[in-house]
Amino acid sequence: MNISFLTEPNRTSIAERYRLGDSDVNELFGKHPSQDDDWVERAANLDETISSRADLQQVTKALRAYQEKLPYYAESAKSLDKLDQANCLVVVGGQQAGLFGGALLIFYKALSVVQTAREAEKRLGRPVVPVFWIAGEDHDFDEANHVNIQTSEGGVRRIRIERPEGPRLAVSRTSLTMQHWETALQELAAQLPDTEFKPALLERLQSHVTDAPSLSLAFARLLADWFGSQGLVLLDADDSNLRTLEGPMFRELIVRNSELETALKAGESQVQSRGFELQAETATGGANLFLNHDRGRLLLHREGDRFIDRRGNVSFTLDQMLEHTDHCPDRLSTNALSRPLMQDFLLPVLAVVLGPSELAYWAILNPAFQEFGMSMPLLVPRQSFTYLEDNVTKLLDKFSLTAEEAMSDWENRKSEWLGKQDEWNLDLKFQLVKQQFIDLYEPIMATVSSLQSGLATLAEKNRDKILEQMAYLESRSVDAIAKQHEASVRQWDRIHQSLKPLDKPQERVYGTVHFWNRFGTEWLTRWMEVPYEITGGQRLVEGKTNG
Structure with a gap:
């Protein structure tokens, strides 16, 4: 090993x-x-x-x-x-x-x-x-x-x-x-x-x-x-x-x-x-003891001179509790x-x-x-x-990934790898188109806003809807790239499921x-x-x- x-x-x-x-x-x-x-x-x-x-x-x-x-x-x-x-x-x-x-x-x-x-x-x-x-x-x-x-x-x-x-x-x-x-x-x-x-x-x-x-x-x-x-x-x-x-x-x-x-x-x-910070704060009046009872294992508290559970199932005096230790200690637990x-x-x-x-x-x-x-x-x-x-070692070698990177930064590493498979530079093209659209749309927004104040909000919503549709198309395009590399994506997931399942x-x-x-x-x-x-x-x- x-x-x-x-x-x-x-x-x-x-x-x-x-x-x-x-x-x-x-x-x-x-x-x-x-x-x-x-x-x-x-x-x-x-x-x-x-x-x-x-x-x-x-x-x-x-x-x-x-x-x-x-x-x-x-x-x-x-x-x-x-x-x-x-x-x-x-x-x-x-x-x-x-x-x-x-x-x-x-x-x-x-x-x-x-x-x-x-x-x-x-x-x-x-x-x-x-x-x-x-x-x-x-x-x-x-x-x-x-x-x-x-x-x-x-x-x-x-x-x-x-x-x-x-x-x-x-x-x-x-x-x-x-x-x-x-x-x-x-x-x-x-x-x-x-x-x-x-x-x-x-x-x-x-x-x-x-x-x-x-x-x-x-x-x-x-x-x-x-x-x-x-x-x-x-x-x-x-x-x-x-x-x-x-x-x-x-x-x-x-x-x-x-x-x-x-x-x-x-x-x-x-x-x-x-x-x-405390792992768990102790309760005031907590006895730090349980009683095994027909109604379950009951957590005990001190209230005055008695030992009780919060739901009122039991109430014992000190002497009664001590009788448990002598005659039936199996009713008690820590x-x-x-x-x-x-x-x-x-x-x-x-x-x-x-x-x-x-x-x-x-x-x-x-x-x-x-x-x-x-x-x-x-x-x-x-x-x-x-x-x-x-x-999993072989898969790590395939993707030039260390086990520690796979456990601490798997999502980013996977995204970076997937991005490198984009021979069309989709990320750059979408960024460019979004910015060009925003630049072209600005004068229109300024004009309609001057016509009527209520149109400014409508223009913003219209712009955001168009950007949202562009983002949707981009995500579908990324999915298409991932589908072309489906076997490799499954291998990335296999690494994660082995080393850090459920995160x-x-x-x-x-x-x-x-x-x-x-x-x-x-x-x-x-x-x-x-x-x-x-x-x-x-x-x-x-x-x-x-x-």
Whole structure:
């Protein structure tokens, strides 16, 4: 694989400035992965605070029970054995589940978690386990229920499972039927281009859903297939066995809820004082907790001495909330801002792999960690890639275009190329005729305007209509030129659809399953050959394939 760095389009974002080691931004986080001493310091801090976290052996027991639902890989089993060791640390990265593996960025995040754990283990000389935290407690089904592929015709097609009727439960608690899965698989089979790898791909996906699992569980099974051989351990945040162990931290989040809000507001002020906009502003009185209820996953707020939801479904006193933590902690769940604290309570988190948006909201969390007697783990920017297919490389060469130009300036480059195909100089001729017409028409406009004031407006409208018709003829002429070069225009569109589909980064649109279908499982495994970059960054990967 040939690999080169790409220019980050937003170099002033908080995530990019952090990635590049800007000292002003780094103060928000406390540590940076590029600093060797920070890794040692974080490990030492975790050793000193082991008694304040959940019992790691009990956590490991819960994770073992969950892995039994997934395809077995000896390397993942070895990772669980490591977790039983008192000196083991973890690298965590998480995401909402995605249908059939979801977007490429999820694959890249799991890859980053595995590579970061491997690098940290070498750096520290002690066991470090990669853990992927599936946000199964999230109730936004529409974020998880789809995957995009490129069809045989070159367009982007979304395969999705419609949310079942009923309340908006956590994704891991949303029951799906075999009919849901069969319909999704049938559509995927119909839309994926036929390749030598397609039958085995569909068969493997079918094997994951024979028991009509939730979206989260099917997703975990696929991630296990992709990264189990690399020792990745899967965790569902909505796992009832883990919830039982989280009760003490839920108690802290409830008892000190107003202090949590104050700390988050302090974090927001620190971010804003450096000239950054907030990723999402915290709501006044927000408890930063959810309650799993028959009517759905309800966001809780504090109103006086009670915890309520805005629609009036529930209202609990402090004591009633604390009873939940003792007797039914699985009724509670965290949100995006309290989840990092729970994560740090549950596991010895050496480092967390985060995408750009996640880094932006983690920027406000340092005061919250300190409020709860914790310190921020190392934050490792997720590695980001654009994959350049062989046939697209040939098209770029044909049009003397770089991949970066194709992604950042495709429309202008395409227009310039199309203009060069105009052997009649239509653009120049139309410009000349328009100007000549305007010059000839000016005296007429002046004359009729002097005859009657109302005729001035009529003359302007008449002129504009004639110019509009000229523009229409010009556009039809350009279309005629394009039609003469229709095959080449389609090739320009093929470049764009591959590198920046829907005008978005490739990794945010296409699913991993799209490339798996084109190039087989070898394409998946070869990513482990890509050199690890501890501070991430956008890279272009050009690989020779057999597809």
